[in-house]
Amino acid sequence: xxxxxxxxxxxxxxxxxxxxxxxxxxxxxxxxxxxxxxxxxxxxxxxxxxxxxxxxxxxxxxxxxxxxxxxxxxxxxxxxxxxxxxxxxxxxxxxxxxxxxxxxxxxxxxxxxxxxxxxxxxxxxxxxxxxxxxxxxxxxxxxxxxxxxxxxxxxxxxxxxxxxxxxxxx
Amino acid sequence: xxxxxxxxxxxxxxxxxxxxxxxxxxxxxxxxxxxxxxxxxxxxxxxxxxxxxxxxxxxxxxxxxxxxxxxxxxxxxxxxxxxxxxxxxxxxxxxxxxxxxxxxxxxxxxxxxxxxxxxxxxxxxxxxxxxxxxxxxxxxxxxxxxxxxxxxxxxxxxxxxxxxxxxxxxxxxxxxxxxxxxxxxxxxxxxxxxxxxxxxxxxxxxxxxxxxxxxxxxxxxxxxxxxxxxxxxxxxxxxxxxxxxxxxxxxxxxxxxxxxxxxxxxxxxxxxxxxxxxxxxxxxxxxxxxxxxxxxxxxxxxxxxxxxxxxxxxxxxxxxxxxxxxxxxxxxxxxxxxxxxxxxxxxxxxxxxxxxxxxxxxxxxxxxxxxxxxxxxxxxxxxxxxxxxxxxxxxxxxxxxxxxxx
Numbered sequence: 001x002x003x004x005x006x007x008x009x010x011x012x013x014x015x016x017x018x019x020x021x022x023x024x025x026x027x028x029x030x031x032x033x034x035x036x037x038x039x040x041x042x043x044x045x046x047x048x049x050x051x052x053x054x055x056x057x058x059x060x061x062x063x064x065x066x067x068x069x070x071x072x073x074x075x076x077x078x079x080x081x082x083x084x085x086x087x088x089x090x091x092x093x094x095x096x097x098x099x100x101x102x103x104x105x106x107x108x109x110x111x112x113x114x115x116x117x118x119x120x121x122x123x124x125x126x127x128x129x130x131x132x133x134x135x136x137x138x139x140x141x142x143x144x145x146x147x148x149x150x151x152x153x154x155x156x157x158x159x160x161x162x163x164x165x166x167x168x169x170x
Numbered sequence: 171x172x173x174x175x176x177x178x179x180x181x182x183x184x185x186x187x188x189x190x191x192x193x194x195x196x197x198x199x200x201x202x203x204x205x206x207x208x209x210x211x212x213x214x215x216x217x218x219x220x221x222x223x224x225x226x227x228x229x230x231x232x233x234x235x236x237x238x239x240x241x242x243x244x245x246x247x248x249x250x251x252x253x254x255x256x257x258x259x260x261x262x263x264x265x266x267x268x269x270x271x272x273x274x275x276x277x278x279x280x281x282x283x284x285x286x287x288x289x290x291x292x293x294x295x296x297x298x299x300x301x302x303x304x305x306x307x308x309x310x311x312x313x314x315x316x317x318x319x320x321x322x323x324x325x326x327x328x329x330x331x332x333x334x335x336x337x338x339x340x341x342x343x344x345x346x347x348x349x350x351x352x353x354x355x356x357x358x359x360x361x362x363x364x365x366x367x368x369x370x371x372x373x374x375x376x377x378x379x380x381x382x383x384x385x386x387x388x389x390x391x392x393x394x395x396x397x398x399x400x401x402x403x404x405x406x407x408x409x410x411x412x413x414x415x416x417x418x419x420x421x422x423x424x425x426x427x428x429x430x431x432x433x434x435x436x437x438x439x440x441x442x443x444x445x446x447x448x449x450x451x452x453x454x455x456x457x458x459x460x461x462x463x464x465x466x467x468x469x470x471x472x473x474x475x476x477x478x479x480x481x482x483x484x485x486x487x488x489x490x491x492x493x494x495x496x497x498x499x500x501x502x503x504x505x506x507x508x509x510x511x512x513x514x515x516x517x518x519x520x521x522x523x524x525x526x527x528x529x530x531x532x533x534x535x536x537x538x539x540x541x542x543x544x545x546x547x548x549x550x551x552x553x554x555x556x557x558x559x560x561x562x563x564x565x566x567x568x569x570x571x572x573x574x575x576x
Contacts, residue, residue, distance in 0.1 A: 079492075102172040109178060121178065125185035133196045141173035142198045154196050160285060161193040 012048040019056035020048065023063055030066040032112035051111070058107040065092060065116055093123040098139060101127075130166045180204055184217050187224055188266075188283035188534040211536045215265055219439075222491050224534035226282075228263065230379065231524035232256045236282060239488065239531070242497075242505070245523035250280050251287045261382040262312025262323075262390075266535025269312035269323055277323065279351065283534040290323065293347055293356040301329040301343060309375065311383025311390035315350075315412045321539075322412050323349040324383060324390055328370055342367055348415055351539070363417045369394045369408060378483045378502060379528045384434045386441035387460030388412050391420060391434045405432035407443070423455040423466035437486045437496070442469070449480045454496075470496060470508055472515070478504070488531050499529040 009025040011034070029035045034049060051059065072085050093101065101124060108117040128136050137144060146154070155162065183191060183204060191214075195202040204210055218224040225239035228248065233256055235245035250258075250270065262269040270278045277290040295303050311324040329343040344366050346359040374395045375381045383390030389409040396402050407420040422432075423443050430445035430453075443455040443466070451473045459465040474481050478500060485499045490507070497518075498506045503526060505518040 099172065102174060105174060105178060106172055109175070117178075117181075121181045122185050125182050128182075129186050129190045133193060136194065137197055140179055140197070142201065144197075145199050146196070151196060154202070158192045158195065158285075161189050165193070 009045070011045065013059065014048050014050050015054050015056040015059050016052050017056050019059075021056070021059055021063065026070060027063060027066045030070070030113055032114065033110065036112075053110045054107045055103065058103050061092075061104060062107060062111070062113065062116065066113070069115065089119050089123075093120070098127070102139075130164070132165050132168055133162075135166075135168045176200065176204075180210070183210070184214050188536055191536060192284055205536065206542065211538070215533065215535045215537065218533050218535065222489070224283075225488060226532055226534060227487065228260050228268065228530045228532055229520075229523045229527040230260055230530065231527040233524065234258060234260055235523040235527070237520055237523070239497075240491070242518055242520060244521050248282055250278075250282070250285075259379075259382075260530065261310040261379075262385065263530055263532035264313050264321065264385060266533050266537045267312075267321060267539065268532060269310070271310060274308055277349075279321065279323075279539050281535070281537060281539060282532070284536060284538070286539050288539045290349055291354065291356070293325070293349070295327045295345060297327075297329045297345070298343055301331050303327045303329050303345075307370075307372075309370065309381035309383070309392070311385070311392075311410065313383075313385040313388070313390055313412050316388050317413045318352065320353075321351040324410055324412075325349070326366075342370070346410075352541075357415075359415060361416065365394065365406075365408070366417065368397055368400060371395050371397075378433075378485075380433065383410065384436050384441070386436045386439060386457075389418065389420070389460075391441060393432050393434055395432070404428055407432070407434060407441075421457075421461070421463035421466070423457075423468075424463075425453070425455075433483070433485070435485050435487075437469075438489055442486055444484055444486070446481060446484065449482055450474055452481050452484045454484070454486050470510065470513070472498070472500075472506075472508065475515075477517075485529065487529055502526050502528055505529070 010022045011025055011028040013021045013023060013028070013034075015021070028049075029038075037049070038045060054062075068088055069085070072081060072088070075081055096104070101120065105117065105120045105124070108120060128139060131139075136142075144151070179201070183194070183201075186194070191205050195205050223240070227237050227239055227242075229235040229237065229245055234248040234250075236248045237243070237245040257272070259271045260268045261271055266281055266283055268280045268282060270280055272278070274295065275292050278287060279290065280287045295308070297303050307328040307330070309326045309328075312322070314321050325347050327345045327347075329345070344362055346362060346366075347356045348359060349356045369392065370381075375392075380393065383392055385391075389411050391407055391409050394402075394406040394408050396405055405422075407422055409418045409420045410416070411418050420441070423445075425445055427447065430447050433444040433446065435442040435444055435454075437456060441457045441460065443457070445453045445455065447453070451471060453471045454469045455466050456469045457466050469486075472481065472484060480501075482501050483499075484501075487497045487499055487505075489496055494511060495507045495509050498508055498515075500506055505520060507516045507518060508514075509516070
């Protein structure tokens with residue numbers, strides 16, 4: 001560890017598609033998976049960390065997110081900061097399609113970034129809450145293991161819950 | 171196409187409203203198991219309370235209406251089986267379950283979010299000889315016994331002597347019964363405190379639905395108004411502990427000026443004392459730690475305004491999502507947002523309901539009324555019994571018809 005205050009430690013990460021990212025230590029420590037790894041292997045800080053489950057597209061977005069949130073946290077808490085954080089999070093999610101959202105969730109889950117995962121899961125919940133059963137099965141990749149009779153029965157029992165559902169647009 | 175692991179799917183499910191989750195039981199059998207799991211249901215409820223989501227307000231007038239707390243714009247009629255027109259009262263709500271009274275003999279528990287409905291068994295009111303229970307003299311409360319995770323209904327019936335001409339006599343006989351959902355039965359409470367005999371004042375309790383117990387800290391609360399003629403100069407708060415099923419006395423805030431009319435309310439699970447000073451201004455106190463007299467804190471004070479020139483009744487309902495405001499019901503007619511910082515008030519217009527109502531908050535939850543395990547076991551037992559009967563039929567047939575010895 002250098003004595004000079006100016007130099008910030010950087011960690012190198014390598015993604016599944018073989019891109020290398022150099023990130024500040026503070027940002028890498030937001031990834032609990034990596035933080036735990038360094039806590040257990042303090043000499044490994046010079047090595048490149050392989051992330052075989054994360055693409056460069058995802059990692060780049062995640063790094064952006066963590067950078068921005070670190071900056072928000074460095075400022076004094078106020079309701080206007082909270083408002084800015086909410087707006088940032090909304091924008092982060094808005095333009096992404098379902099597939100991209102899922103990839104980010106898998107990456108955030110793998111890297112164990114709780115705040116990001118919470119935010120993404122909430123975004124998914126908001127997206128699917130009014131969707132049909134078929135749409136959500138496709139979204140989650142779920143297999144329908146009900147027999148036709150079983151499914152008809154369970155639908156009939158809760159008919160009212162199927163009213164007012166968005167038509168499928170995918 | 172990426173596939174998300176089940177624990178991510180479960181985490182997403184925690185964040186979904188109840189209607190969506192009821193629909194999503196059809197996604198797959200594993201999903202249905204998750205949604206039906208008591209642990210999931212509890213965590214979903216806790217999260218709703220913590221993040222203040224899935225909240226609704228019931229408007230009780232001639233009919234029942236429900237309005238979503240987040241939007242607070244349109245009230246929709248609350249539909250439930252056996253809705254036969256006007257007159258149903260919702261006398262309590264707890265963890266998403268509503269307690270409904272159609273008539274004294276017709277009580278029910280209803281979860282408006284899952285639409286599960288269950289009638290309570292009828293329990294007679296038994297007045298002592300020479301006394302009767304008149305309409306309007308029965309009071310109710312509903313809540314959860316946290317210790318046993320049981321939901322209970324309390325019914326207090328006040329008896330008048332048949333030959334008494336004076337309706338406002340001081341001493342009344344009471345019958346107090348408690349219904350337990352787990353036992354699906356009523357039990358009479360035999361140890362009644364002596365002060366119960368002069369607790370209820372007819373006009374005070376009939377107005378503004380004061381006969382319904384207010385739930386806080388696992389205790390149902392009613393106010394015993396002052397009885398100057400009996401030497402009681404101030405109101406008292408009386409509680410019924412749902413776990414011990416005993417009456418308890420509850421400490422009141424120390425107010426400098428004691429000339430107020432007292433009401434109780436619940437705000438975010440904490441007991442509130444609403445002190446009404448001659449309809450000119452109202453102070454709302456909150457008991458931050460249940461049972462601790464020192465924890466009574468004055469939360470807000472509302473003055474009468476040009477628009478509201480008399481405060482006949484005030485009830486705090488809920489904090490806003492970020493806890494900077496409190497929603498108040500005023501005079502059974504208006505909803506007001508009270509800003510705790512600026513102390514300013516803002517009126518809220520809710521369309522679609524009647525002009526006069528009493529409001530109560532309830533949270534949308536998956537909490538079941540029927541014990542599913544018990545129902546499943548019952549069904550399983552019935553299937554076993556049917557199989558046995560079929561086997562016996564077959565054996566009888568074979569042994570008689572073919573003279574076989576089995």
